[in-house]
Amino acid sequence: MSATVTARREPSGPPAKVSSRRLTERVFRIREFGIIAVLVVFVAVTAAIQPRFIGSQEIGFILSNTTVFALLALGETMVVISRNVDLSIGSVLGLSAYLSASLFGAHHGIPIPLVFLAGLGIGLACGIGNGLMVSIGKVPSLVVTLATLYIIRGVDILIVGGNEVVAQTLPNAFIQIPKANVLGVPYLAIAVAAVIGAGAYYLRSFRSGRDLYAIGSNPEAARLAGIPVGRRVFTAFAVSGAIAGVAGVLWAAQYQTIDSTAGTGYELQVIAAVVVGGVAIFGGSGSAVGAAIGALLLNTINSALYVLGISPFWDQAIAGFLLLVAIALDRLISVRLAAALRRRSSGVGT
Amino acid sequence: MPGNPEDAPAGQAAPVPPAGLTGPVPPPAAQATPLLSLRHAAKSFGAVHAVVDGSADLYPGEAHALLGENGAGKSTMVKMLAGVYPPDEGELLIGGAPVTLHSPAAARDAGIAVIYQEPTLFPDLTVAENIFTGRQPLRGARRIDGKLMRGQAAALFERLGVRLDPGRICRGLPIADQQIVEIAKALSLDARVIVMDEPTAALSAAEVARLFEVVRALRAGGAAVLFISHRLEEVFEICQRVTVMRDGRHVFTSELAGLTADDLVRAMVGRQVAQRAAGGRHEPGAEVLRVERLTREGVFTDVSLRVRAGEIVVLAGLVGSGRSEVARAIFGIDRYDAGMVTLASKPLKKASPAAAMAAGVGYVPEDRRQQGLVMEMSVQQNMALASLSRLRTAGLIRSAAERAFAADWAQRLRLKYGRLTDPVSRLSGGNQQKVVLAKWLGRQPSLLIVDEPTRGIDIATKAEVHTLLGQLASDGVAILMISSELPEVLQNGDRILVMREGRLTAEYPHAEATEEKIMAAATGQTEGQAA
Numbered sequence: 001m002s003a004t005v006t007a008r009r010e011p012s013g014p015p016a017k018v019s020s021r022r023l024t025e026r027v028f029r030i031r032e033f034g035i036i037a038v039l040v041v042f043v044a045v046t047a048a049i050q051p052r053f054i055g056s057q058e059i060g061f062i063l064s065n066t067t068v069f070a071l072l073a074l075g076e077t078m079v080v081i082s083r084n085v086d087l088s089i090g091s092v093l094g095l096s097a098y099l100s101a102s103l104f105g106a107h108h109g110i111p112i113p114l115v116f117l118a119g120l121g122i123g124l125a126c127g128i129g130n131g132l133m134v135s136i137g138k139v140p141s142l143v144v145t146l147a148t149l150y151i152i153r154g155v156d157i158l159i160v161g162g163n164e165v166v167a168q169t170l171p172n173a174f175i176q177i178p179k180a181n182v183l184g185v186p187y188l189a190i191a192v193a194a195v196i197g198a199g200a201y202y203l204r205s206f207r208s209g210r211d212l213y214a215i216g217s218n219p220e221a222a223r224l225a226g227i228p229v230g231r232r233v234f235t236a237f238a239v240s241g242a243i244a245g246v247a248g249v250l251w252a253a254q255y256q257t258i259d260s261t262a263g264t265g266y267e268l269q270v271i272a273a274v275v276v277g278g279v280a281i282f283g284g285s286g287s288a289v290g291a292a293i294g295a296l297l298l299n300t301i302n303s304a305l306y307v308l309g310i311s312p313f314w315d316q317a318i319a320g321f322l323l324l325v326a327i328a329l330d331r332l333i334s335v336r337l338a339a340a341l342r343r344r345s346s347g348v349g350t
Numbered sequence: 351m352p353g354n355p356e357d358a359p360a361g362q363a364a365p366v367p368p369a370g371l372t373g374p375v376p377p378p379a380a381q382a383t384p385l386l387s388l389r390h391a392a393k394s395f396g397a398v399h400a401v402v403d404g405s406a407d408l409y410p411g412e413a414h415a416l417l418g419e420n421g422a423g424k425s426t427m428v429k430m431l432a433g434v435y436p437p438d439e440g441e442l443l444i445g446g447a448p449v450t451l452h453s454p455a456a457a458r459d460a461g462i463a464v465i466y467q468e469p470t471l472f473p474d475l476t477v478a479e480n481i482f483t484g485r486q487p488l489r490g491a492r493r494i495d496g497k498l499m500r501g502q503a504a505a506l507f508e509r510l511g512v513r514l515d516p517g518r519i520c521r522g523l524p525i526a527d528q529q530i531v532e533i534a535k536a537l538s539l540d541a542r543v544i545v546m547d548e549p550t551a552a553l554s555a556a557e558v559a560r561l562f563e564v565v566r567a568l569r570a571g572g573a574a575v576l577f578i579s580h581r582l583e584e585v586f587e588i589c590q591r592v593t594v595m596r597d598g599r600h601v602f603t604s605e606l607a608g609l610t611a612d613d614l615v616r617a618m619v620g621r622q623v624a625q626r627a628a629g630g631r632h633e634p635g636a637e638v639l640r641v642e643r644l645t646r647e648g649v650f651t652d653v654s655l656r657v658r659a660g661e662i663v664v665l666a667g668l669v670g671s672g673r674s675e676v677a678r679a680i681f682g683i684d685r686y687d688a689g690m691v692t693l694a695s696k697p698l699k700k701a702s703p704a705a706a707m708a709a710g711v712g713y714v715p716e717d718r719r720q721q722g723l724v725m726e727m728s729v730q731q732n733m734a735l736a737s738l739s740r741l742r743t744a745g746l747i748r749s750a751a752e753r754a755f756a757a758d759w760a761q762r763l764r765l766k767y768g769r770l771t772d773p774v775s776r777l778s779g780g781n782q783q784k785v786v787l788a789k790w791l792g793r794q795p796s797l798l799i800v801d802e803p804t805r806g807i808d809i810a811t812k813a814e815v816h817t818l819l820g821q822l823a824s825d826g827v828a829i830l831m832i833s834s835e836l837p838e839v840l841q842n843g844d845r846i847l848v849m850r851e852g853r854l855t856a857e858y859p860h861a862e863a864t865e866e867k868i869m870a871a872a873t874g875q876t877e878g879q880a881a
Contacts, residue, residue: 205493207486214472214483221470224434225483226455284474 032278032290034329038322039297046304053307056184062296062303063189064178064254068093069295071192071247072270073277074199075240077291080274081203082236083216083283084141088130089244089270091152093263096122096248098160101258105169112174119249120242126152127241131234141237149267153260160260167256178254188250193292200288212236216283272323273298298322383446384409385574386431386462386543391440393426396776400426402598404440408543408574413565415585415606416578418595419618419835424578425467427595428547431576432464433457455484463541467548467578468669469528471520478503478516481535506534511560524851525670526553533561537568544568545576550584551668554874562588580836581869582611594618634844635659637695638797638828641680644689649675650852653689657797657828662819664843665832667872672852673832674716677799680830681713682706693797707736712790714783716801716832722786723774730756730770732785737792759788764814780804780811787818798822801832816842836865848872 047054072089079086100119103110126148133144167175180187203209211232215222222229252258277294279286301322302315387407393400401423408414418424429435430442433451441448444460451457457464471480478500479486487502489495503516512530520531529549536544546565550558565575565588577589585592586606594601594617601617639657644650650672657663665673679686682703691698699705706713715721723732733756734741741751756770763784767777774785783803790798800819804812819842823829833839839846846863848856848871856871 205496207484207488207492207494210475210479210486210494211484214475214479217472217474218470221472222483224432224454224464224466224470226453226458227484228455280474284472 032287032293035277035290035293035297039293039300042297042300042304046308050307053304058303058307060181060184060186062299064186065303066292066296066299067178067186067188067192068247068251068254069266069270069273069299070196070292071243071250072266073273073291073295074196074288075243076270076274077277077279077286077288078199078203078212078236079141079240080271080279080281081216081283081286082212082233083219084134084233084236085145085271086130086141086237086240087145087267087271088126088148088152089240089247090263090266090268091149091156092123092126092241092244093248093251093266094260095126095152095156095159096245097252097258097262098156098165098260100249101165101170101252104171104174105165112171112177115174116246116249119245121245123245123248124238124242126245127238128234130241131237134237135230135234141233153264157260164257164259165252170252170256174253175256178250196288196292203288208232208235213284216280217285269298269319270295272319276322382409384443385445387443388427388430388437389441389443391427391430391437391442393430393435393438399598401430401437403600404430404595404598405600406576406593406603408576410542410572410574411569412591413569413575413577413589415589415592416576416595417582417585417592417614417618422595422618423598424595425547426598428464428466428545428576428578431457431462431543431545433462458539458541461539461542462545463536463539463543464545465529465532465536465547465549467551469525469532471523471528471531473521474519476500476517476519477514477523477531480520480531481506481516481538483535485538502538503534506537509537510534510564512557525668526557529553530557533564537564541573543574543576545578547578548580549577550579550581558584582614585614586611634661635826638693639680639830640692641676642690642692644676644679644686644691646675646679646684646686648852650679650849653849653852653854655830655847655854657830659796659826659828660823661844662823662829662831662842664839664846665830665849666834666836666839666843666846666868667849669834671849671872673849674801676849677713677801677830677832680706681711681799683713707793710793710796712736712793712795712798714786714790714798714800714803716805718779718782718786722789723782725775726773728771729760729765729767729774729777729785732774733759733788733792736789755792756788759792763788763791763818778811780807780815783807783815784811787815791822795827797828797830799830799832802834803831804833804835804838812838836868839863839868840865850874 043054052058072093076086076089096119099122100115103115103118130141130145130148133139134141137144178186178188182190203212211222211227214225214227215229215232219229248263251262255262273295274286274291275281275294276297277286277290277292279291298319301318302312305312305315305318384407387405389405391404392402393404404423404427406414406416406427416424416427426435430437431451433454433456436450436452442451443449444462449460451460451462472483475483478496481503482499486494487498489498500516507514507516507530510530510533514527514530520528523531529551533546533549536546549561553561562584565577568575577585579585589606591603592606592609592614593603594614596618635658637656637658639655641653641655644653653672653676655663655665665676667673675684678684680691680698682699682701682705685701691700693706693709693711696709698709698711703713719725724735727735730752734747734752737755738747741747741755753770759765760767760770765777765784765788766781774782777785787800787803803819804815807815816838819829819831823844831842833842840860840863843863844860846858846860846868847854848858848868850872851874855874856867858867
């Protein structure tokens with residue numbers, strides 16, 4: 001794979017300051033380059049067999065399917081970078097999707113932004129609950145969010161019962177949100193891309209964003225460095241919940257039929273996308289852009305199998321396989337990086 | 351303002367003579383208010399009294415040594431100043447006003463910077479980010495100014511006279527460079543009080559000299575430096591006053607001038623250091639362990655050593671020099687890339703602790719809480735853990751046999767315990783270590799590997815552990831010991847091997863070894879520089 005070749009070519013460069021930075025930068029960019037390369041190859045091969053695959057209709061379909069996942073991946077990335085995990089997002093999405101969409105039936109003519117605000121509020125409340133238990137209760141996030149995964153889904157089932165929200169009760173303007181597009185590219189995908197870009201920029205360029213990386217990289221050192229670990233982790237969970245809430249509203253607009261199973265299992269697909277996208281599962285490194293591309297890749301595979309007429313049963317197996325490749329690649333890169341950095345003579349000795 | 355306004359009487363802000371000074375000698379500037387004073391501080395962790403009565407005063411412009419043996423409570427004192435552990439008792443005054451430091455951030459805001467013994471870096475972040483964590487220079491809209499940050503980091507390195515790329519990530523930095531990053535971090539804080547917990551342990555002579563220039567510059571700027579080091583010659587070179595601690599208590603505070611190294615050692619140990627008579631045991635017997643050119647890429651290289659029956663061989667060196675890693679590879683916890691381990695002339699299977707145990711190797715790890723004991727299990731269960739095959743019938747553990755086994759060893763090792771069924775976490779550190787030893791001794795090993803066997807153990811128990819190891823050797827056990835404490839190395843080692851950066855750099859028989867020689871081999875300085 002291109003990643004390893006590049007890393008191998010470089011280490012014996014001149015031992016000046018610049019080359020070490022270039023090397024690390026390169027390796028870190030490669031994390032995303034690698035997955036983009038996989039994506040490009042995959043699209044190219046599929047298109048060669050079935051040219052319809054790169055038609056604007058198909059691309060629009062993939063992009064609009066990806067939006068919800070990519071958005072969820074942004075919140076999950078923040079949580080995973082801080083060496084935590086949020087398993088409750090699928091349930092939060094389901095609850096928010098039902099409650100917000102049923103507002104249209106209960107209050108005719110309710111403004112659409114208000115519905116989005118409601119979804120955001122529901123998600124935020126769930127996220128705050130998770131965040132409090134993790135940061136103040138000091139309960140491992142795996143346990144907390146596994147519990148809230150079931151609790152929120154249970155509440156959802158209690159509320160929904162055997163009902164469902166159907167398309168007829170939703171205003172046309174709402175249903176059109178995921179469909180509006182320019183040259184086949186949904187406006188929504190552009191908006192989500194902008195949000196993810198902003199999120200990635202925040203994580204990279206603001207102190208509180210960098211704190212999340214620091215916490216994930218070495219929690220004990222973060223405490224010693226005076227980083228408000230609890231507050232930052234809490235915020236990450238609150239944001240992840242709020243994003244899942246908004247994603248729920250988008251999900252409702254996209255699928256229009258909402259029962260109590262909406263979003264079931266999404267948490268694992270999103271975590272898969274995040275890890276495939278190069279976010280280290282034990283925190284400290286990775287980017288929101290990578291995670292979004294991970295989501296795009298998994299959805300592209302999904303569509304490609306469909307277009308190629310391969311049984312969708314393969315879909316999950318291939319997604320799982322990719323996950324292993326991503327993790328192996330991640331491990332390989334970090335081992336190589338460590339070796340390359342060790343070989344580089346110490347700055348002090350010179 | 352970090353002070354606690356309710357607690358500070360109005361007049362306290364004016365310079366007052368330090369009334370509660372604990373030292374017999376007046377401070378350099380008796381009129382000045384100490385920048386910081388810690389008075390009669392105490393801190394316990396469960397049953398362990400880490401600091402019972404800790405006091406120190408730091409005046410502007412002084413470098414103040416804090417001395418004491420391992421386990422004397424120095425690191426706990428450091429953490430109280432760092433805001434990591436609030437003291438249970440006693441008070442902390444900054445600029446004469448009582449304060450409570452609830453968090454590391456509060457300590458930082460109060461002008462206290464701490465360089466910890468073990469570097470506390472973020473491996474995934476860049477060097478510059480590590481220095482400026484939480485304080486990154488900002489540009490418009492509160493965004494981090496990465497370029498300015500790297501420039502400031504480079505300027506700090508310039509001041510320290512080192513070349514280190516501020517833009518590289520910290521993962522893979524050698525330990526000395528990590529220490530440099532920590533020092534740069536403390537400098538960047540413009541702190542009034544800088545606490546350095548063994549900052550020189552991993553540095554070369556040239557780096558130490560540069561660090562001392564920095565310390566002098568800090569003093570000239572009116573800051574106070576609390577300097578912790580086991581190298582007394584460094585203390586005499588850089589410090590003006592000294593505070594000695596022993597067993598968690600303040601022993602004395604004094605001007606350094608007029609004191610000798612012997613005075614300090616006596617105060618630290620509380621008695622004359624008893625020298626073990628060299629050659630007191632019989633001649634060592636047959637070779638038990640032979641390690642040939644053992645290599646693990648990037649960790650240790652070409653390590654060859656032998657240990658004979660009845661011999662204590664000590665692996666000395668700095669933390670991070672690869673000693674523990676060699677021990678782990680011998681015992682089979684870690685893999686090695688090349689070389690061979692032979693036990694009693696038979697090759698030992700790679701990477702298999704079970705094979706090592708079957709061949710008669712015992713291993714007392716460095717970190718007894720994490721690796722040596724199951725803290726929630728009882729004393730007797732922990733002791734029996736490695737001998738279960740001998741204590742069971744038809745697959746079931748006979749608790750009577752387990753109890754008898756544990757009671758026997760508890761008596762032999764003079765273990766201080768409540769009941770054998772108490773969780774081992776209730777014992778003091780020294781007694782916990784005895785439990786780990788008992789666990790392995792119960793198997794009657796032919797080779798015992800002990801990694802830092804007396805770290806964090808009080809002096810009396812430490813002596814017992816040393817005696818015990820000596821007896822074991824007399825009984826014909828081959829012992830490979832790792833220790834960072836030079837007196838322990840010199841006292842126990844029949845032969846002393848020194849490692850530096852993953853390689854063996856020197857070997858001394860007991861009679862020829864001195865602290866200076868070992869330090870020189872461990873740090874790579876020539877002896878002339880070290881003295």
